[in-house]
Amino acid sequence: MSSHQRTSPVARRRIALSQNFLHNAAAVRLVVRSARVRPADLVVEPGAGEGVLTRALARTARQVVAYEIDPRLAARLPHRTRAHPNVLVVQGDFVRARPPREPFAVVGSIPYSRTSDIVRWCLDAPALTSATLVTQLEYARKRTGGYGRWTRLTVETWPEYDWRFVARIARESFTPVPRTDSAVLRIQRRPTLLLPRNRLAAYRDFVAHGFTGTGGSLRATLARRHGPARTRAAFRTLAVDASAPVGYVTPAQWLALFCALGPRARNPGAAPGIR
Structure with missing residues (x-):
């Protein structure tokens, strides 16, 4: 029997969807604090997973729209967030969603394999105010001038967006434990453009x-x-x-x-x- 055959359906789905769930309470508080969520804010969360971050965001935000592509997890989210009527669960692919027309923030511990697509979606959303994302450590470093180097995406968008490396998150903060540490990456739309x-x-x-x-x-x-x-x-x-x-x-x-x-x-x- 191959190793793939021995792997359970749940484990195979987690691998296919790049699912590593943030469970550490201190790390969750760090993400929410870094996102600077206010009571009047609309927050869109890509990859809500088991709803740990969703519930934390709902305690502060006016509304949280939580996207989850995994039907099994999406079906459980309404029960897990039942104490928070300001949470709207959407079963579907976040990057295929139409962005809200009103100002909104994106906050999420996102699937590593979808990072580039999710970041691009955020940058293309006209009403986005900020995106606070838990990404692989290496991705966050590369996009914020780590090692003294800058990527084309960061340079191209710099007149419109400020890119900041906020903090490192240990790999043990996730279940299952990924191979590398993660980081909080914050992309904020500038209130004043650096160019006309x-x-x-x-x-x-x-x-x-x-x-x-x-x-x-x-x-x-x-x-x-x-x-x-x-x-x-x-x-x-x-x-x-x-x-x-x-x-x-x-x-x-x-x-x-x-x-x-x-x-x-x-x-x-x-x-x-x-x-």
């Missing part, structure tokens, strides 16, 4: 071109489009390392370079501050 809205598309194009990596460094890549002399001057004025590979340039430096080199460029010295 009509320049966001041009900025994303600027970043996409920079991340092609042609030439070995960001300066070499940008020089192909904006000219060697102009690019060299911008890097020198903004004190950006001319030899830095693309991933080691901070989001603030990307913004400054765009303002210096992009359409309708301003004086490089007036560009957003570099950190």
Whole structure:
């Protein structure tokens, strides 16, 4: 008999759906506190699972819409949340749902295998105010400049969203215990954009071109489009390392370079501050 055949149906479903349930009370409180949920808030929870976080959120939020793709778990959630009439359980795939039209926050301990899809859904939702997500530790580090490197997704969305690594969560806080630790990742929509809205598309194009990596460094890549002399001057004025590979340039430096080199460029010295 193969190992797969010996595995119970419940265990196979957990593996298929990437189910690791957050059960540690202190970790749950940390997530709720990090989400900054207020009494008037609408909260959407992807992957409600056994409802531990759902109940904690319901104690503070005006309403919690809890999505669960597993029919077995979804059927049990109304009973588990019966003390909280402000919880609406939806059996279905969160990433196929239509986002609310009113301002809302996303809070969830999400399936690791669906992290990219869930994050993209959040970023594409016009009324989203913030997303506080429990992800794999490595994912949260990569998206927030861990190891001194920055990903294209973070850089592209930086004018609209602030990405923050909040805290590490030990793997023992979950059942079953996953192979790696997790982290609380918070993505918050900025109250004021760092660029005018009509320049966001041009900025994303600027970043996409920079991340092609042609030439070995960001300066070499940008020089192909904006000219060697102009690019060299911008890097020198903004004190950006001319030899830095693309991933080691901070989001603030990307913004400054765009303002210096992009359409309708301003004086490089007036560009957003570099950190």
